[in-house]
Amino acid sequence: MYFTRPETVLNLQNIRNELVRMEDTIIFKFIERSHFATCPSVYKEQHPGLTIPNFEGSFLNWVLLNLEITQSRIRRFESPDETPFFPDKIQKSFLPSVNYPQILAPYAPEVNYNDKIKDVYIEKIIPLISRKDGDDSNNFGSVATSDIECLQSLSRRIHFGKFVAEAKFQSDIPLYTKLIKDKDVERIMENITNSAVEEKILERLTKKAEVYGVDPTNKKGEKRITPEYLVKIYKEIVIPITKEVEVEYLLRRLED
């Protein structure tokens, strides 16, 4: 999938392949995070021992903000599949613009669920995937780094809903135009939901978690990520927020 070539992007089969590939990425990143304890201090503002001069937020936010600033300078957030956690703080790139063709509607960058993704990640996902409860001050930096990788890959996965939504809109413009005009959220939701596809995602995740979740050369060793938890995370968090993205994107689709 190449965002400079629009015809590759709005093809539902290409989108699905990309989503399948992202499952592996997300699982690998969760496995890396699973080696550490929950480390609640990383997520607290102005935590003693982790206080950062001239910065109000948590340790995680400081690392994430600094990374986003660096990445914005090399054009990360010009790419339509990337969404910043700090849209007001990122910078312009010193590189020439890529000039991506307009694939999504112009308001697409405003559909940004990253605050919600970060909250839910900290409150719900970390307790499920961490090795144990509690702090481990030896690894606050490693933990924040690992969290950022999880968050960026979840964010990319969830905001990919915009491409799904645009492809679905294009596939039946009259239907969606009517539903959008009626603000019929319920029927939009119905139309973007494909329960068979969702079932398949969950089945695939179960299988992948079984395979990746243990060291294949030491199957009695520690479990790294369990199928139940992974399915729960997708079912209760990833899929529902993706659909929220799709609905919000579609509801504005007739703006000009």
Next chain:
Amino acid sequence: MYFTRPETVLNLQNIRNELVRMEDTIIFKFIERSHFATCPSVYKEQHPGLTIPNFEGSFLNWVLLNLEITQSRIRRFESPDETPFFPDKIQKSFLPSVNYPQILAPYAPEVNYNDKIKDVYIEKIIPLISRKDGDDSNNFGSVATSDIECLQSLSRRIHFGKFVAEAKFQSDIPLYTKLIKDKDVERIMENITNSAVEEKILERLTKKAEVYGVDPTNKKGEKRITPEYLVKIYKEIVIPITKEVEVEYLLRRLED
């Protein structure tokens, strides 16, 4: 393994477990890199279209340097298992020092093979793991980010040789003292080499690459990392450079 608790660190079994865990990390990072083309432009200095104001180095070096500066400010390189690629450019942390107990000899940070690791990664490893030859300007940022993850995990793995070396030194001080005094590199090499362990590493990698290297729900799908290449990378690069680290570390062990 906790670097604030020395007794956990110089235990050879703990070191081996950590090395086994790092194999998975390295494989996961290689798999992420394998989705992209080689992208030679990322590694060239002052490349047209990727020129960075006031910076002489390659695009990769700019990203890596900026990440290291951010991470140094939160103490990454105080940790004895972390080695910077830009030791002269990193900064002091604004956080209180961790005060790690002295486990390795004081000159340990000077044993730094990162330049070599970076060169060999670019010249030998990238061509083996990339999906195809050539540039893909849509993904220069993703590629550099992925490279940095590969490089940092290779660097950690290889410099772990220092802990192996220290543990071996402690296990037979009279023997190593003699060999070091005689500068008998050959016999040091012999003593730190455990061919049975090396064989086992390669067998384990073959198995892991087979399992992680294809999507378990689509075994006919694209191969991501092949056992042959992974074994080659460990046999010709990772293991030999780790031993160089061990030997250099040991040769200086009687300094005071």
